[in-house]
Amino acid sequence: MAALGKIRSRGVTLIVIIGIGLFAFIAEEAFRSCESSRNNARQQIGEILGEKISYEEFAKLVDEAQDAMKVMGQENLNDDQLNQLRDQVWQSLVQYKIIEKECDKLGLTVTDDEMQNVLNEGTNQMLLSTPFVNRQTGRFDANQLKQFLAQYNQVKSSNPQAAEQYDAIYKYWNYVEKSLRQQLLIQKYNGLLSHCFLSNPIEAKMAYKESSEESNIQLAAYPYSSIQDAKVKIADSDLKAKYDELKPRFQQFVESRDIKYIDVKITASAADRAALKKQFNGYAKSLAEMADPTDVVRKSTSTVPYLGIPVGKEAFPTDIAAKLDSMSVGQTLGPVESKADNTFNIVKLVAKQELPDSVQFRAIQIGGTTPDEAHQRADSVYKTLSAGADFATLAKKYGQEGTEQWLTTRQYEYTNSMDNDTKNYLNTLLTAAPKELKNIVTTQGNVIVEVLDRKNMIEKFTAAVIKKPIDYSKDTRSAIFNKFSSFVSANTTLDALEKNSAKSGYRVQEAHDVTTSQHYLAGIHSTRDAMKWLFEAKPGDVSPMYECGENGDNLLLVVCTAVHPIGYRDLNDPQVKEMVKAEVLRDKKAEMLMAKIKGVSSIAAAKAKGAMVTPVNQVTFSAPVFVASTGTSEPALCGAVYAAKVGQFFTRPVKGLGGVFQFQVINRSKNGTKFNEKQEEATLRQNAMRNASNFMNELYIKAKVVDNRYLFF
Numbered sequence: 001m002a003a004l005g006k007i008r009s010r011g012v013t014l015i016v017i018i019g020i021g022l023f024a025f026i027a028e029e030a031f032r033s034c035e036s037s038r039n040n041a042r043q044q045i046g047e048i049l050g051e052k053i054s055y056e057e058f059a060k061l062v063d064e065a066q067d068a069m070k071v072m073g074q075e076n077l078n079d080d081q082l083n084q085l086r087d088q089v090w091q092s093l094v095q096y097k098i099i100e101k102e103c104d105k106l107g108l109t110v111t112d113d114e115m116q117n118v119l120n121e122g123t124n125q126m127l128l129s130t131p132f133v134n135r136q137t138g139r140f141d142a143n144q145l146k147q148f149l150a151q152y153n154q155v156k157s158s159n160p161q162a163a164e165q166y167d168a169i170y171k172y173w174n175y176v177e178k179s180l181r182q183q184l185l186i187q188k189y190n191g192l193l194s195h196c197f198l199s200n201p202i203e204a205k206m207a208y209k210e211s212s213e214e215s216n217i218q219l220a221a222y223p224y225s226s227i228q229d230a231k232v233k234i235a236d237s238d239l240k241a242k243y244d245e246l247k248p249r250f251q252q253f254v255e256s257r258d259i260k261y262i263d264v265k266i267t268a269s270a271a272d273r274a275a276l277k278k279q280f281n282g283y284a285k286s287l288a289e290m291a292d293p294t295d296v297v298r299k300s301t302s303t304v305p306y307l308g309i310p311v312g313k314e315a316f317p318t319d320i321a322a323k324l325d326s327m328s329v330g331q332t333l334g335p336v337e338s339k340a341d342n343t344f345n346i347v348k349l350v351a352k353q354e355l356p357d358s359v360q361f362r363a364i365q366i367g368g369t370t371p372d373e374a375h376q377r378a379d380s381v382y383k384t385l386s387a388g389a390d391f392a393t394l395a396k397k398y399g400q401e402g403t404e405q406w407l408t409t410r411q412y413e414y415t416n417s418m419d420n421d422t423k424n425y426l427n428t429l430l431t432a433a434p435k436e437l438k439n440i441v442t443t444q445g446n447v448i449v450e451v452l453d454r455k456n457m458i459e460k461f462t463a464a465v466i467k468k469p470i471d472y473s474k475d476t477r478s479a480i481f482n483k484f485s486s487f488v489s490a491n492t493t494l495d496a497l498e499k500n501s502a503k504s505g506y507r508v509q510e511a512h513d514v515t516t517s518q519h520y521l522a523g524i525h526s527t528r529d530a531m532k533w534l535f536e537a538k539p540g541d542v543s544p545m546y547e548c549g550e551n552g553d554n555l556l557l558v559v560c561t562a563v564h565p566i567g568y569r570d571l572n573d574p575q576v577k578e579m580v581k582a583e584v585l586r587d588k589k590a591e592m593l594m595a596k597i598k599g600v601s602s603i604a605a606a607k608a609k610g611a612m613v614t615p616v617n618q619v620t621f622s623a624p625v626f627v628a629s630t631g632t633s634e635p636a637l638c639g640a641v642y643a644a645k646v647g648q649f650f651t652r653p654v655k656g657l658g659g660v661f662q663f664q665v666i667n668r669s670k671n672g673t674k675f676n677e678k679q680e681e682a683t684l685r686q687n688a689m690r691n692a693s694n695f696m697n698e699l700y701i702k703a704k705v706v707d708n709r710y711l712f713f
Contacts, residue, residue, distance in 0.1 A: 043055050043056070044708065045057075045058045045708055045709055045711075045712055046058070046090075046705065046706050046707050046708050046709065047704070047705065047706035048093070048094055048097045048098070048703055048705050048706075049097060049098065049101055049703045049704070050704070051097070053093070055712055058089070058090070058093070058709075061089050061093060062085065062086055062089050064171070064175050065085055065088070065089050065175070066082075066085060067168070067171055067172065067175070068171075068172050068175045068176070069085070070168070071168055071169065071172040072129060079525060079550070083519045083713070086709065086713060090707070090709065092182075094700070094703070094705055095186065095696070096182050096185075096186065097703070098696070098699045098700065098703050099185065099186050099189050099699075100185065102189060102699070103185055103188070103189055106189075106192070108185065108188055108189060108192070109185070110181050110184045110185050110188065114184065115177075115180070115181060115184070116142075118180065118184065119140065119142045119145070120142055121139075122134075122137075122139035122140035122141065122142065123139060123140070124140070124180065126176055126179060126180050126183065127140035127176070127180070128140060129176070130145075130172070130173065130176055131144075131148075131169060132144040132145045132148065132173075145173070148166075148169070148170075148173075149170075151166070152166050152167075152170050193689075193692075193695070194685075194689050197685050197688040197689050197692065198685065199680075199681040199682075199684040199685050199688075200681070201677055201681070203681070203684060204677050204680035204681045204684065205675070205677075205680075207622070207680050207683070207684055208673075208675045208680050210620065210621035210622045210642070211620055211621070211622040211623075211673075212620075212670050212671050212672075212673050212675075213620060213621070213642070213668060213669075213670060213671075214617075214618045214619065214620055214668065214669055214670070214671050215618075215619045215620075215641050215642070215644075215646075215665050215666075215667070215668045216615065216616070216617045216618070216619070216665075216666045216667050216668075217615070217616050217617075217619055217641055217663045217664060217665050217666060218603050218613060218614075218615055218616075218663060218664045218666060219613065219614055219615070219616045219627065219637075219661060219662075219663045220600075220603060220606035220607065220611035220612070220613050220661065220662040220663060221611060221612045221613075221614070221627055221629045221630055221658075221659050221660075221661055222593045222596075222597065222609075222610070222611055222612075222653075222659050222660045222661070223612065223629060223630045223658060223659040224585075224586060224589040224590070224593075224630075224658060224659050224660075225630075225659075226593075226610070226659075227589045227592060227593070229585060232585055232588045232589060232592070233588075234581065234584050234585065234588065238584045238588075239571060239577070239580050239581060239584060240571065242580050242583050242584045242587070243571045243576070243580050246579075246580065246583065247568060249579075250568050250569040250570075250573075250576050251567065251568050251569075252564060252566065252567070252568075252569060253566060253701050254515050254516070254517070254566065254707075255515070255516075255535075255563070255564065255565050255566055256512075256513040256514060256515045256564045257513075257514050257515075257534055257535065257537075257560055257562065257563050257564065258510070258511070258512045258513065258514070258560075258561045258562040258564070259510065259511050259514060259521075259522070259534065259558050259559060259560060259561060260494060260497075260498075260508050260509065260510045260558075260559045260561050261508070261509055261510070261511070261521075261522055261556060261557060261558045261559065262497065262501060262506045262507065262508055262509070262556070262557045263509065263522060263524060263554055263555070263556055264480065264484050264506065264554065264555040264556075265549075265553065265554055266472055266476070266477055266480050266481075266549075266553040266554070266555065267472060267553075268470050268471060268472045268473075268476065269472065269473070269476045271473075271476075272470070272471070272472050272473045272476055273470055275473075276344055276468070276470060276471075277335060277344065280334070280335035280344045280346060280466070280468075281335065283296060283300050283335075283346055283466050284332055284334055284335060284346050287332050287346060287348045287464060287466070288332040288348070292308075293306060293348055293350065293464035294306055294308060294464075296464070296466070297464050297465070297466060300466045300468065301468070302465060302466040302467050302468060303343075303467050303468065303469075304316070304317065304320070304465040304466075304467045305415075305416050305417060306464045306465070307412075307413075307415065307417075307418045307423070308350075308418070308423050308462065309412070309418065309423055309426050309427055309430075309462060310351060310353050310355055310427075310430065310460035310461060310462045311409065311412075311413035311460055311461065311462075312357070312409050312410075312413060312458060312460055312461075313325075313459070313461060314413075315409075315413040315414060316461070316463065316465065317341070317465075317467065318340075319338045319340060319341070319345065320345065320347055320463070320465050320467070323347060324347075324349060324352075324461050324463060327347070327349040328349065329349055329350070329351060329352055330348075330349065330350075331348070331349055332346065332347070332348040333346065333347050333348075334346035334347060334466075337470070338467075341469070342469055342470050343467050343468060343469050343470060344467075344468055344470060345465065345466065345467045346465070346466040347463055347464070347465050347466075348463065348464045349461065349462075349463050350462040350463060350464060351461070351462040352459065352460075352461055352462075353459070353460050353462075354457050354458070354459055354460075355430050355431070355457065355458065355460045356430065356454035356455055356456060356457055356458075357408060357409050357455065357456035357457070357458050358406055358407070358408050358409075358454070358455040358456055359406070359407045359429050359430060359451060359453070359454055359455075360404055360405070360406050360407075360451070360452040360453040360454075360455075361404070361405065361407065361429055361449050361450060361451045361452055362391060362392075362395075362402050362403060362404050362405065362449070362450055362452065363402070363447050363448065363449045363450075364381065364391075364394065364395045364398055364400055364402055364447070364448045365398070365400065365445065365446075365447050366378040366381060366398065366445050366446040366447070366448060367444070367445040368445060371443070371444070371445065374444075374445035374446050375441065375445075375446060377446070378439055378441075378445070378446030378448060379439065381394060381398075381448055382437060382439040382448055385437055385448065385450070386437060391450060404452060407426075407429055409458075409460070412426060421442040421443055421444075424440060424441075424442075425440055425442070425447065428440050428449065429449065429451060430460075432449070432451040433451065434451055434452060434453055434454060435450070435451070435452070436450070436451050437449070437450050438450075438451070472553070480555070481555065483504075484506075484545065484555050484557075485545060487500075487501075487504050487506065488545045488557055492542060493540075493542065494540065494542065494559045494561070497542075497557070497559065509522070510561070512575065513564070514534065516531070516535060516707055516708065516709070516710045517707050517709070517710075518531070518710070519710075519713070521534065521556070521558065522556070522558075524548055524549055524554050524556060525548065525549055525550040525554075526548045526549060526550065526552070527546065527548045527556065528710065528711075528713070529546055529548075530543060530546045530548065530556055530558055531710045532710070532711060533558070534558060534560055535710070537560040538560065538563070539560055539561060539562055539563055540559070540560070540561075541559070541560045542557070542558075542559050543556075543557060543558040543559070543560075545557055546558075586657075590655045590660055593653070593659070593660040594653045594655075594660060596609060597609050597611075597653060597660070597662065600651065600662065601649060601651055602649055602664075603649065603664055606662050611662070612629040614628065614629060615666075616663075618671070619637075619638055619641045619642075620638065620642075620671075621638055621639065621641075621642035622638075623638065624637075624638055625637045625638045625641070627656070627658060627659070627661070629659075630656070630657075630658030630659045631658060632656065632657045632658030632659075633657070634654075634656040634657060634658070634661065636654055636655065636656055637654050637656055637661055637663075640652075640654045640661075640663075641663065641665065644663070644665050645665065646665050646666075646667060646668050647664070647665065647666075648664065648665060649662070649663075649664040650662055650663050650664065650665075
């Protein structure tokens with residue numbers, strides 16, 4: 001009881017302690033929850049229709065597309081190509097998510113039967129890019145696909161070497177199938193939408209009349225350029241009224257930012273260039289003296305490897321390929337500077353030959369416990385084949401198929417390195433005559449080959465190329481870096497940068513409406529960190545100095561000058577104000593010109609008032625009139641002409657885009673085209689669909705798409 005009383009006497013203190021403990025526990029859990037939410041947000045690459053798109057999900061889609069490109073022969077994408085692929089994947093994802101939602105509302109789906117019908121028809125362009133195309137019909141062959149799928153599971157367990165290739169094709173087919181199903185759903189939605197646009201015979205007759213009825217007129221033009229801008233007074237109230245009228249034009253649906261920046265390109269100094277030129281003179285001498293240029297090219301660390309085999313001209317860089325035709329065998333050219341890629345170049349033409357682009361052959365590999373044993377076996381096989389033995393039968397004796405296969409130039413000419421065995425093997429195939437047997441000796445054994453056919457004889461070149469960028473030295477980089485770093489430290493505001501940049505040899509540039517969908521800031525590679533900074537910066541903030549560029553050879557300083565949030569750009573925005581001012585200026589000049597020509601009732605009177613009078617023929621309602629004197633197309637003028645009577649001088653001035661106009665219709669006639677009701681109705685439906693083609697943009701806006709890819713790529 002005493003203990004209980006003691007506890008009661010300290011009840012308030014205990015409650016406070018327990019409360020603090022509970023609060024700490026709850027706060028800790030809340031903190032963990034917030035931190036978890038922040039981590040999840042950091043992994044979100046975007047949002048579509050409220051659905052969060054994670055980095056992992058998007059990266060998986062990009063990998064699928066990249067793997068598909070590899071199957072089609074497009075490997076080793078550079079940064080620009082990879083960014084283009086990411087853009088395509090993102091745009092496809094956004095479009096499909098949006099259309100999928102609309103289709104869900106309408107109950108539209110793509111059934112398995114519909115998919116099967118497309119496969120059976122075999123003409124869809126996606127299907128024609130697969131390996132399952134019948135060479136005779138040129139169509140996709142569903143039976144070939146079935147055979148492949150049946151073989152796929154067998155190969156996975158029975159032939160590990162072939163399994164990798166089968167797996168790549170299997171993944172590619174899954175990618176095609178998924179893409180095709182999405183494509184069909186989008187086509188079905190677009191087809192439904194297109195059938196919502198109708199026409200009728202009455203509309204068709206009106207459209208025919210508007211396009212076939214042509215008027216010849218005498219046009220009196222009063223260009224706006226005839227009034228100097230300085231003579232037009234524009235008040236703030238005029239700008240405000242016009243802005244309110246045009247406000248919908250200035251709505252933007254993604255945030256953008258304006259910047260000013262200084263970009264310093266690090267380039268080789270005169271001393272750097274002289275040192276590299278001296279080095280290249282040594283390479284040129286060595287190439288000219290040596291029969292085998294392999295070591296010289298390798299030691300030079302040229303960006304173009306020397307294979308020592310004949311290849312097509314397309315395998316060489318463009319600037320080198322352009323020189324090969326005019327060179328003689330044995331000639332060494334260079335050093336030559338190429339401005340296009342900022343390199344020094346030397347080329348030695350070792351050989352020039354007419355050789356087949358494609359060679360059909362079959363081969364048997366002969367091995368042994370030792371190279372000598374392999375050579376002896378190969379000699380025996382070679383003699384047996386030369387005596388007339390069946391090639392395929394003999395190949396099977398050595399556990400091989402001996403099947404016919406084709407070798408094309410593109411299969412080897414872009415490789416980065418080649419050993420002597422491969423070089424000898426390829427040279428033998430390229431130079432052997434049809435039906436000729438060759439016993440090729442390699443370090444591991446022998447290969448017996450029989451060349452069966454040679455096609456498409458082309459000129460091939462064996463050339464040694466030394467190509468190296470005219471790069472800067474460490475000392476040059478340090479000097480440029482230190483100078484710009486000191487300038488940045490001494491000028492920490494935009495005013496200071498603009499005031500002092502020219503004195504230090506720098507130039508302040510600007511870019512408007514930068515958005516997160518851009519891959520490069522100011523068109524400079526590897527500026528992701530600068531982009532991240534920009535979209536967290538406030539107007540007036542000056543960035544740190546960034547090292548960026550394709551090879552780290554750019555120094556960049558950025559100033560955020562304006563932030564344009566989602567919504568309407570206001571009148572204080574310089575770009576908006578300039579657009580509004582141009583519209584007001586045109587209105588004011590139109591008023592001045594209309595006041596000037598008030599009472600003009602003939603072409604002669606118009607000319608007396610300073611009009612530029614010219615004949616304009618074949619004016620129809622369906623196409624805007626191009627006025628040479630103002631250099632503008634005038635839709636309002638063609639409507640007025642269509643409504644006027646023949647012989648009538650149209651006294652009411654027509655306010656156009658390039659001036660004010662009056663006119664007199666001289667005559668009117670039909671242009672001779674025949675009325676085709678069905679064709680006119682079809683054209684009207686197409687025009688209506690084209691005018692409504694912006695529907696996807698409307699759906700995109702409503703989807704509230706968020707694109708944060710700049711944070712990851």
